[in-house]
Amino acid sequence: MTPEEQRCDAVIWSAGRLRLLDQRLLPAQECYLDYADAPAVAAAITDMVVRGAPAIGIAAAYGVVLSIARHEGSPGWRKNVEEDVECLRQSRPTAVNLMWALDHMQSLVAGETEGSRALALAEKGAIAIHEADRRNNERMGSLGVDAIRKLSGDGPHVMMTHCNAGALATGGYGTALGVIRSAWKAGILARVHMDETRPWLQGSRLTAWELLRESIPAVLNADGAAAHLIRQQGVSWVVVGADRVAANGDAANKIGTYGLAILARHHGARVMVVAPTSTIDMSLSSGAQIPIEERTGDELLRYGNQLLGIEGCPVANPVFDVTPAELIDLLVTEKGVVEQPDSQKMEQLMARDSGPLSGSGSNG
Numbered sequence: 001m002t003p004e005e006q007r008c009d010a011v012i013w014s015a016g017r018l019r020l021l022d023q024r025l026l027p028a029q030e031c032y033l034d035y036a037d038a039p040a041v042a043a044a045i046t047d048m049v050v051r052g053a054p055a056i057g058i059a060a061a062y063g064v065v066l067s068i069a070r071h072e073g074s075p076g077w078r079k080n081v082e083e084d085v086e087c088l089r090q091s092r093p094t095a096v097n098l099m100w101a102l103d104h105m106q107s108l109v110a111g112e113t114e115g116s117r118a119l120a121l122a123e124k125g126a127i128a129i130h131e132a133d134r135r136n137n138e139r140m141g142s143l144g145v146d147a148i149r150k151l152s153g154d155g156p157h158v159m160m161t162h163c164n165a166g167a168l169a170t171g172g173y174g175t176a177l178g179v180i181r182s183a184w185k186a187g188i189l190a191r192v193h194m195d196e197t198r199p200w201l202q203g204s205r206l207t208a209w210e211l212l213r214e215s216i217p218a219v220l221n222a223d224g225a226a227a228h229l230i231r232q233q234g235v236s237w238v239v240v241g242a243d244r245v246a247a248n249g250d251a252a253n254k255i256g257t258y259g260l261a262i263l264a265r266h267h268g269a270r271v272m273v274v275a276p277t278s279t280i281d282m283s284l285s286s287g288a289q290i291p292i293e294e295r296t297g298d299e300l301l302r303y304g305n306q307l308l309g310i311e312g313c314p315v316a317n318p319v320f321d322v323t324p325a326e327l328i329d330l331l332v333t334e335k336g337v338v339e340q341p342d343s344q345k346m347e348q349l350m351a352r353d354s355g356p357l358s359g360s361g362s363n364g
């Protein structure tokens with residue numbers, strides 16, 4: 001087993017091949033699948049073998065490398081690669097990191113007519129996206145802890161999280177779970193309550209798996225228990241990730257985040273959204289323009305082959321919602337922290353310089 005497999009990295013690139021940890025099977029099985037072409041990577045994103053906004057972007061970037069490797073020897077290879085990029089772009093609609101990573105990869109190889117040189121450039125570029133994501137998460141972890149200390153002291157704080165915004169959803173360490181990991185190391189976390197996150201169970205299957213492996217005190221709850229627990233357990237911080245943040249600070253994240261933010265405001269808990277700037281889409285003026293993915297009703301009606309509901313029952317299954325900026329106390333990015341985000345503060349944030357692999361701020 002490689003060190004990456006031992007750590008259970010979601011995305012592994014090794015000797016020109018892509019390995020994805022099959023998150024559909026966790027926590028029962030830790031199983032890696034190998035990918036050799038871009039359409040298969042696109043299908044893996046659609047089917048949620050790999051999921052979580054930054055991890056999807058990283059997998060897609062490697063998908064572009066696989067595409068160039070497959071086609072570069074043939075005449076007209078660029079057209080085939082463009083078709084693959086389009087296929088990757090269509091794999092999931094909400095997380096803008098996917099579009100950001102594909103735009104970045106396309107711009108890296110745009111001027112390169114020599115196939116083997118394009119391949120070398122693309123591989124270097126995808127590895128850089130992957131490594132920068134992990135670095136950004138570690139930076140956001142410490143910025144998040146500093147912000148918690150500044151606003152509400154050393155605690156120790158009771159926190160709540162929703163979905164999985166951890167190492168499994170990113171290049172490593174995690175966004176929301178990065179802050180939670182750093183808070184635990186800093187001694188300012190009492191425990192974290194984890195919403196199970198119906199219907200795909202990212203909380204009970206993935207977040208619980210990550211946190212318990214590291215002995216971080218974590219307690220699972222049904223989504224519907226959140227209001228009761230926030231009040232009864234004195235939750236002071238709700239810490240979540242994001243899939244796309246609009247230019248006014250509205251943030252799309254896993255379905256249920258919006259409701260959780262309302263509960264937090266009612267009970268005097270603060271809401272922290274942790275996301276790299278590759279998740280920020282400055283081309284959308286508000287969250288109303290963010291495309292919300294609808295997935296099959298079977299996610300609610302069945303678990304595996306077992307029918308849980310009534311065959312044929314009409315189902316609404318939007319898998320993301322938008323939390324309005326006015327309910328967000330802090331937006332933590334690798335470029336810095338924004339208190340009560342709004343359009344002006346978002347522009348100022350994006351104008352800050354923090355190296356080549358901070359987000360471009362456009363969905364291209």
Ligand code: MRU
Nearest residue numbers: 051052053163165169241242254
């Ligand atoms: O449908 P998923 O599992 O891809 O949704 C993931 C989330 O909503 C995460 O909270 C978000 O991508 C942030 S991950 C760092």
